[in-house]
Amino acid sequence: MEILGVDPRDQRWECDSPTYRVYFHEGTTSDEYEVRGADDVHAVISWADGDGAQRPYVLYVRVDQDGLGLVRLAGRDPNESPHSSTITLSDDSGSE
Numbered sequence: 001m002e003i004l005g006v007d008p009r010d011q012r013w014e015c016d017s018p019t020y021r022v023y024f025h026e027g028t029t030s031d032e033y034e035v036r037g038a039d040d041v042h043a044v045i046s047w048a049d050g051d052g053a054q055r056p057y058v059l060y061v062r063v064d065q066d067g068l069g070l071v072r073l074a075g076r077d078p079n080e081s082p083h084s085s086t087i088t089l090s091d092d093s094g095s096e
Contacts, residue, residue, distance in 0.1 A: 019062040020044045021070060024055040025078050034062070041073060 020035040022044065038044045041059075048057050058075035062068065 020073075021060045021062055022048050022057050023060075023077070024048075024051060024053075024057045026053070026055050028079055030077075045074065 017037070020038060020041070022033045022035060024031045024033075035044050035047070038047075041061075044059060048059060051057065056075060056078055058077050059073045060070035061073055063071055
């Protein structure tokens with residue numbers, strides 16, 4: 001883990017009420033849910049932790065920018081390869 005100071009003026013947008021997705025896993029299958037209108041990420045985690053079957057889950061925030069994308073916030077898909085890859089998003093506009 002690396003922790004760096006930031007200049008908050010560099011951001012271009014912010015979403016005050018994000019949409020989340022929670023994927024509960026059981027064996028090689030999963031049940032997927034979209035969560036809207038949550039007070040914050042803690043409310044979504046509380047809901048997911050309350051799953052009666054206590055299945056492992058992955059929590060994402062949904063990002064609609066150049067198509068639908070997911071940013072993983074918590075958990076790991078138990079069926080994914082142990083060799084994960086990193087995707088770097090960049091701004092090709094040339095401005096800094």
